[in-house]
Amino acid sequence: MVCRTRLISSKNFFSILTLHGILEQVINDRTFLNLIPVRPEGAIKNWLLSGKRDVVEERLKTIFLSYHGKRDELIPILQQVQEEFGYLPEQTMLEVARFTGVPESRVYAVTTFYTQFRFTPIGRNHVIVCRGTSCHVRGAPRILEEIEKQLGIKEGETTSDREYSLETVACIGACGLSPCIMINKKVKAKMTPKRVAELFKV
Numbered sequence: 270m271v272c273r274t275r276l277i278s279s280k281n282f283f284s285i286l287t288l289h290g291i292l293e294q295v296i297n298d299r300t301f302l303n304l305i306p307v308r309p310e311g312a313i314k315n316w317l318l319s320g321k322r323d324v325v326e327e328r329l330k331t332i333f334l335s336y337h338g339k340r341d342e343l344i345p346i347l348q349q350v351q352e353e354f355g356y357l358p359e360q361t362m363l364e365v366a367r368f369t370g371v372p373e374s375r376v377y378a379v380t381t382f383y384t385q386f387r388f389t390p391i392g393r394n395h396v397i398v399c400r401g402t403s404c405h406v407r408g409a410p411r412i413l414e415e416i417e418k419q420l421g422i423k424e425g426e427t428t429s430d431r432e433y434s435l436e437t438v439a440c441i442g443a444c445g446l447s448p449c450i451m452i453n454k455k456v457k458a459k460m461t462p463k464r465v466a467e468l469f470k471v
């Protein structure tokens with residue numbers, strides 16, 4: 270908890286770096302990585318080792334075949350692992366650390382820094398609301414509000430029955446159909462609060 274609080278307080282600094290395109294260039298620099306707050310190594314190991322090792326390893330092997338095990342492959346590999354599993358199971362980060370030679374604590378630091386990475390499974394229905402400019406001016410905030418009301422969760426959360434997960438993105442890439450949302454990768458165009466209510470009606 271302490272670690273997360275410190276990370277959040279560091280986010281403005283990192284956001285500025287990202288804006289200037291600096292962050293991606295220096296992410297592999299040890300000096301820079303040392304700036305990211307970390308957990309003690311022992312805590313990291315406990316945190317990473319509680320997954321189902323044998324099942325995970327087989328799926329990871331296939332992913333690793335496409336890489337060379339270099340430090341600068343860390344983020345692409347993590348992205349592919351998340352694509353494969355839907356989130357980052359604890360054990361996968363330990364295996365990725367081994368494969369790339371990046372210390373486990375650094376893998377943890379990087380994955381908690383980037384909001385794109387998830388540590389819990391998403392729900393059976395993945396709902397994404399676009400918050401881009403085009404959707405925003407056509408009512409995206411009201412769409413999001415209505416979905417949150419219908420599902421009883423906030424952005425970034427999953428319903429307790431794991432039926433729905435709700436996230437937002439900067440642009441879905443269908444601005445001509447705004448305001449739009451995606452459910453399980455299918456775009457729902459020209460949404461209104463009324464349509465949302467019909468869509469999620471139990």
Ligand code: FES
Nearest residue numbers: 399401404443444
């Ligand atoms: S702004 Fe919403 S799809 Fe592009």
